[in-house]
Amino acid sequence: MFFLCALAPAATVAWAASHAGAVLDGEAVTSSFSWVPGLGVDLDLRLDAFSLLMVALVAGVGVLVLVYSRWYFSPQAGLGRFAGTLTAFAGSMLGLVLADNLLLVYVFWELTSVTSYLLIGFEDNKGSARAAALQAILVTGVGGLVMLAGFVLLGQAAGTYSLSGLLADPPSGGAVPVALVLVLVGAVTKSAQVPFHFWLPGAMAGPTPVSTYLHSATMVKGGVYLVARLAPGFATVGPWRPIVLGLGLASLFLGGYRALRQHDIKYLLAYGTISQLGLMMVLFGAGIPEATLAGAALLVAHGAFKAALFMVAGVVDHQAHTRDLRMLDGLGRRLPLLAAVAAVSAASMAGLPLLFGFVAKEAAYEAFLHDSLVLGSLVLAAVVAGSALTVAYSVRFVWGAFAAKALSERSIETVGPDVARPPSGFVAPAAILAVITVVLGLAPGLVSPLVYGAAAALDPAVEAGQLAVWHGINPALVLSVVTVAGGALLFVARQRVARLQASLPSVPGADDAYRGALTSLNRVADAVTAFFQNGSLPVYLGVILTTAVVLPLPSLLGAPFPEELVAAESLGQIAVAVLVVAAAFGAVMSRRRFPAVLFLGAVGYGVAVLFVIQGAPDLALTQLLIETLSVVIFVLVLRHLPDRFQRMPWKLGQGVRLAVAGGVGAFVAAFTLVAGAARSQPSISSAFLDQALPDAGGRNVVNVILVDFRGFDTLGEITVLSVAAFGIFSLVRACRRERAAEEAEQAT
Amino acid sequence: MRSLVLRTGVASVFHTTLVFSLFLLFAGHNAPGGGFVGGLVAGAALVLRYLDGGSAGVGDTVRVEAPALLGAGLTLAGLTGVISLLTGSAFLESAKATFEVPVLGEVHASSSLPFDIGVYLVVVGLVLMVLRTLGAEGEDGDDDALVAEVDARPGGTL
Numbered sequence: 067m068f069f070l071c072a073l074a075p076a077a078t079v080a081w082a083a084s085h086a087g088a089v090l091d092g093e094a095v096t097s098s099f100s101w102v103p104g105l106g107v108d109l110d111l112r113l114d115a116f117s118l119l120m121v122a123l124v125a126g127v128g129v130l131v132l133v134y135s136r137w138y139f140s141p142q143a144g145l146g147r148f149a150g151t152l153t154a155f156a157g158s159m160l161g162l163v164l165a166d167n168l169l170l171v172y173v174f175w176e177l178t179s180v181t182s183y184l185l186i187g188f189e190d191n192k193g194s195a196r197a198a199a200l201q202a203i204l205v206t207g208v209g210g211l212v213m214l215a216g217f218v219l220l221g222q223a224a225g226t227y228s229l230s231g232l233l234a235d236p237p238s239g240g241a242v243p244v245a246l247v248l249v250l251v252g253a254v255t256k257s258a259q260v261p262f263h264f265w266l267p268g269a270m271a272g273p274t275p276v277s278t279y280l281h282s283a284t285m286v287k288g289g290v291y292l293v294a295r296l297a298p299g300f301a302t303v304g305p306w307r308p309i310v311l312g313l314g315l316a317s318l319f320l321g322g323y324r325a326l327r328q329h330d331i332k333y334l335l336a337y338g339t340i341s342q343l344g345l346m347m348v349l350f351g352a353g354i355p356e357a358t359l360a361g362a363a364l365l366v367a368h369g370a371f372k373a374a375l376f377m378v379a380g381v382v383d384h385q386a387h388t389r390d391l392r393m394l395d396g397l398g399r400r401l402p403l404l405a406a407v408a409a410v411s412a413a414s415m416a417g418l419p420l421l422f423g424f425v426a427k428e429a430a431y432e433a434f435l436h437d438s439l440v441l442g443s444l445v446l447a448a449v450v451a452g453s454a455l456t457v458a459y460s461v462r463f464v465w466g467a468f469a470a471k472a473l474s475e476r477s478i479e480t481v482g483p484d485v486a487r488p489p490s491g492f493v494a495p496a497a498i499l500a501v502i503t504v505v506l507g508l509a510p511g512l513v514s515p516l517v518y519g520a521a522a523a524l525d526p527a528v529e530a531g532q533l534a535v536w537h538g539i540n541p542a543l544v545l546s547v548v549t550v551a552g553g554a555l556l557f558v559a560r561q562r563v564a565r566l567q568a569s570l571p572s573v574p575g576a577d578d579a580y581r582g583a584l585t586s587l588n589r590v591a592d593a594v595t596a597f598f599q600n601g602s603l604p605v606y607l608g609v610i611l612t613t614a615v616v617l618p619l620p621s622l623l624g625a626p627f628p629e630e631l632v633a634a635e636s637l638g639q640i641a642v643a644v645l646v647v648a649a650a651f652g653a654v655m656s657r658r659r660f661p662a663v664l665f666l667g668a669v670g671y672g673v674a675v676l677f678v679i680q681g682a683p684d685l686a687l688t689q690l691l692i693e694t695l696s697v698v699i700f701v702l703v704l705r706h707l708p709d710r711f712q713r714m715p716w717k718l719g720q721g722v723r724l725a726v727a728g729g730v731g732a733f734v735a736a737f738t739l740v741a742g743a744a745r746s747q748p749s750i751s752s753a754f755l756d757q758a759l760p761d762a763g764g765r766n767v768v769n770v771i772l773v774d775f776r777g778f779d780t781l782g783e784i785t786v787l788s789v790a791a792f793g794i795f796s797l798v799r800a801c802r803r804e805r806a807a808e809e810a811e812q813a814t
Numbered sequence: 815m816r817s818l819v820l821r822t823g824v825a826s827v828f829h830t831t832l833v834f835s836l837f838l839l840f841a842g843h844n845a846p847g848g849g850f851v852g853g854l855v856a857g858a859a860l861v862l863r864y865l866d867g868g869s870a871g872v873g874d875t876v877r878v879e880a881p882a883l884l885g886a887g888l889t890l891a892g893l894t895g896v897i898s899l900l901t902g903s904a905f906l907e908s909a910k911a912t913f914e915v916p917v918l919g920e921v922h923a924s925s926s927l928p929f930d931i932g933v934y935l936v937v938v939g940l941v942l943m944v945l946r947t948l949g950a951e952g953e954d955g956d957d958d959a960l961v962a963e964v965d966a967r968p969g970g971t972l
Contacts, residue, residue, distance in 0.1 A: 683846040684846045684847070684848070684851065687846060687847075687851050688850065688851050688854065691851065691854035691855060691857075691858060692854065694858055694861075695854065695857055695858065695861065695941065698861050698864075699944055699948065702944070702945075702948040702949050703948060764843035764844055764924065764926070765843070765844040765845070766842060766843055766844050766845055766846060766847070766848070768846075768848070769842045769843055769847070769848040769930075770843070770926075772848060772849075772850065772930075772933075773843075773848070773849070773926035773929050773930050773933075774926050777895070777926070777929060778895075780891075780929075780933060781891055781892065781895065784887065784888060784891060784932065784933050784936040784937075785888060787884075787936050787937065787940050788884040788885075788887075788888055788936055788939070788940070790940065791880065791884055791939060791940045791943040791944070792881070792884075792943075794943060794944060794947055794948060795880075795943055795947050798947040798948060799947075
C-alpha cells in the first residue's frame with residue numbers, strides 16, 4: 067500500500083528529471099487551465115529552476131518517507147487512510163511550489179494545512195494528537211487567511227495575480243507595505259517562526275513519518291518558499307527586512323536555545339528545525355543574491371539531513387520504545403549503522419567539512435561577509451552565534467541517542483544494548499539520505515547547476531558559479547572554526563548551560579498566549595450563543611416570524627395593489643374556504659393539544675381540496691400525504707406533552723403573541739394578493755410546459771421540474787430531509803441519555 | 815391489545831399501498847406521481863403498520879435500517895448527477911432512451927428515474943427514522959435496543 071502510494075511521488079521525480087535540462091537552461095515549463103476566469107483565478111502552473119529544486123525535495127523525500135512508513139507502522143486499521151492522506155499532502159505541496167497564481171498558491175497552501183491536520187491527528191484516539199492537530203491548523207489556517215488578504219492587496223496593486231508577472235514588475239507604494247506584512251504573517255506561521263513557533267513542537271504528537279515529511283522537506287518550507295519567491299522583488303520595501311531578519315534571527319536563537327533543553331530527541335529536532343528555518347528565512351529574506359544562493363543550498367542540505375535525523379529518531383523510538391535521552395544508553399554499539407547515519411546527518415547539520423551542510427553554511431557566511439546591508443555584520447554575528455547553538459544541539463542529538471553514558475551505573479533504568487535490530491528496509495531511507503549528504507559534500511558540483519539555477523530563477527542577479535568544497539583559508543572558514551569551537555564548548559559545558567537555563571525565569575510563552583486566546587474565544591462564543599439561543603421556543607418563533615414580516619414590508623407597501631380581485635371561481639371554493647377558516651379558528655381556540663393538531667390537519671386537507679378544484683392533482687396528492695404524516699408525527703410527539711395547553715393569564719406576553727400571529731396572518735394574505743398581481747416578467751411556466759416533453763421526455767410537468775429542470779434544488783431538499791432525519795435521531799437519543807442518567811442518579 | 819379489525823385491515827391494504835407507491839414512482843414522469851409522492855405513500859403504508867404493531871411491527875416489516883435507506887437514496891441521486899456530468903452534459907441533465915422489450919412493447923427510460931428512486935428512498939428513510947425513534951419513545955425497550963445497538967458500533971455514531 068505504501069509502495070503503491072510511493073509510485074505517485076516517484077513518477078513526479080521522473081517527470082521533473084525529464085524536464086530538468088530545459089528548466090536549468092532557463093526555460094520555464096508552464097501549463098494553464100481556466101478555472102474561474104471571472105475572478106482571475108486560473109490553474110497556472112509554472113516549473114522554473116527553483117520550483118524544480120522544491121519538486122525534487124518534496125517528491126524525493128516523499129518517496130523515502132512512504133517507504134519508511136511501511137516499516138514504521140505495525141499492521142493496524144487506518145493505514146490506507148494514512149498513506150492516502152500523505153500522498154494527498156505531497157500533491158498539495160507540489161501544487162504549492164508549482165502554482166504561478168497568488169490565489170492558487172493560497173488554495174494549495176490551505177490544502178497542505180488541511181492534510182497536515184489529518185496527518186498530525188492520525189492517531190485520533192489520543193487527545194494530545196487531536197489537540198496538536200487542531201493547534202497546527204488553527205495557527206497556520208489563521209496565518210493563511212491573513213496572507214490571503216495580503217495577496218488580494220498585492221494583486222490589486224499590481225493588476226495581476228500571476229506570481230511571475232508580479233515579480234517581473236513589482237508594484238510599490240500605497241497598500242504594498244501593508245500587503246507584504248500580511249503575507250509575511252502567513253509565511254511565518256507556516257514556517258513556525260517566532261512568535262508562532264509553538265505549533266511545530268506540538269505537532270510532534272503525530273507519527274514520526276509525518277514529522278519527517280512535514281517538518282523537514284515540505285510543509286514548514288512553505289513559508290520559506292514564499293519568502294524566497296517574493297524577496298527579490300520586495301526586500302527593499304519598508305517593513306520587509308526588519309520583520310524577516312528580526313523574526314528569522316529570533317527563531318534561529320530561540321530554536322537552538324530550546325533544543326539544548328530537550329530530553330526527547332524528537333522535540334530536540336523540532337526546535338532545531340525552528341532554528342534552521344529561521345536561518346533560511348534570514349538567507350532568503352535578505353534579498354541579496356549571495357544569500358539567496360546560500361539559502362538554496364541550505365534548503366537542499368536541510369531537506370536531506372533533517373529528514374534523515376527524524377527517521378533515525380523514529381527508528382530509535384520504534385526499537386527502544388523511548389525517545390528520552392536520559393534513558394537511552396549505549397545504543398550506538400548495538401545499532402552502528404543507524405548511529406553512523408545519525409552522525410553523518412548531524413555533522414552536516416552542524417556544518418562540519420566534507421558534508422553538504424558545510425558547503426551551505428560556508429556560502430551563508432560568505433554572503434554576509436560581502437553584503438552591503440545596513441547592520442550586515444550584526445546579522446553575520448547573530449548567524450554565527452545561532453550556528454554555534456546548532457553545533458551544540460547536533461552533538462547533543464547524537465550523544466543523547468547513541469552514546470554510552472554509563473547511566474546504569476548510576477542505577478537509572480536504561481534502554482540500549484539489548485534493543486531489537488531494525489529491519490534493513492527501515493534504516494535504508496535514512497541511509498540513502500546520509501549517502502546523498504556525503505556525496506554532495508564531497509562533490510558539490512553535482513548539485514551546483516540546480517542550486518545556482520534555482521537561485522538565478524529567484525533573482526536574476528545571481529552570478530553563475532560553482533559550489534566548492536574548499537575555498538582556501540578565508541574569513542568564512544575562520545568563522546566556521548569559531549562556530550564549531552563555540553558549539554563544542556557549549557556541549558562540553560552542557561551541565562553548566564543546563565543550570566543556567568534552569569535558573570533563568572520562564573517567561574510566559576506564545577503557547578500560553580495561544581491557549582488564552584482560545585479560551586477567551588470559547589467564552590465569548592458561549593456568551594453569544596447563550597444570548598441568541600436562550601432555549602425559549604416562543605422567542606425563537608417570534609423572532610423568525612417578525613423578521614419574515616418586517617424585512618419584506620417596505621417592498622410590499624410600495625407595490626401596487628391588484629385592481630381586479632376575483633373573490634371565488636366556484637361555490638365549491640367558497641365552501642372549502644369557509645371550512646378551512648373554521649378549522650383554523652378551531653385550532654387556535656382549542657384548549658387541548660390533540661384536537662388542535664386535528665384541526666390543523668383539517669386545514670391542510672382543506673387546502674388539498676382547493677388544489678384539486680384548481681386542477682393540480684400532484685400538489686393535492688402531496689399535500690394530502692404530507693398532512694397525514696404530519697398529524698401522525700404530531701401525535702407521536704404529543705404523547706410526551708401535557709394533554710392541555712398551559713393556561714396563561716391575560717398578560718403582556720399573550721398580547722405580544724396575539725400581535726405577532728395577527729401580523730403574520732395579515733402580512734401573508736396581503737403579500738399573496740400583491741405578489742400575484744406584481745408580475746413584471748413573463749411567466750416561466752409556459753416555457754416549462756413547452757420543454758417538458760421534448761427536452762426531458764416527461765408529460766408530467768411537475769415531476770419534470772422536480773427531477774430535471776430544478777433537479778439541483780431537489781437534491782438539496784432531500785439532503786435537508788436526511789439531515790432532519792438524523793437530527794431527530796440525535797435529539798431522541800440525547801433525551802434518552804439524559805433521562806437514563808437522571809434515573810441512575812435517583813437510584814443511587 | 816391489538817385490534818383484530820385493525821390488524822386484518824392493515825394486512826389487507828399494506829401491500830397494495832406499497833405497490834401503489836411503486837406505481838406512482840414509475841408513472842411519475844408522465845402522470846401524477848413521482849419519487850416524492852411515491853415515497854410518501856410508502857411512508858403512509860409504514861405508518862399503517864406502525865398503528866397496528868408499533869415500532870416492533872415496523873421493524874419486522876422493514877429490516878433495512880433507516881440510515882441505510884437515507885444514504886442509499888442520497889448516493890443514488892447524487893451519482894445520477896455525477897454520471898450526467900461525466901457524459902459531458904450539465905449536472906443532473908437527463909438523458910432518455912427507448913427500448914423494444916418483448917411482451918411489454920416500447921419502453922421509455924429516462925435517466926431521471928434513478929434520481930427519482932433516490933428521492934423515494936430518502937422519503938421512506940425519513941418516515942422510517944421517525945417511526946423508529948419518535949415512535950419507539952415510550953414503548954420502552956425497543957428504541958433502547960436501537961440506541962444501544964448504534965452505540966455499540968465502532969465510533970458510536972450513525
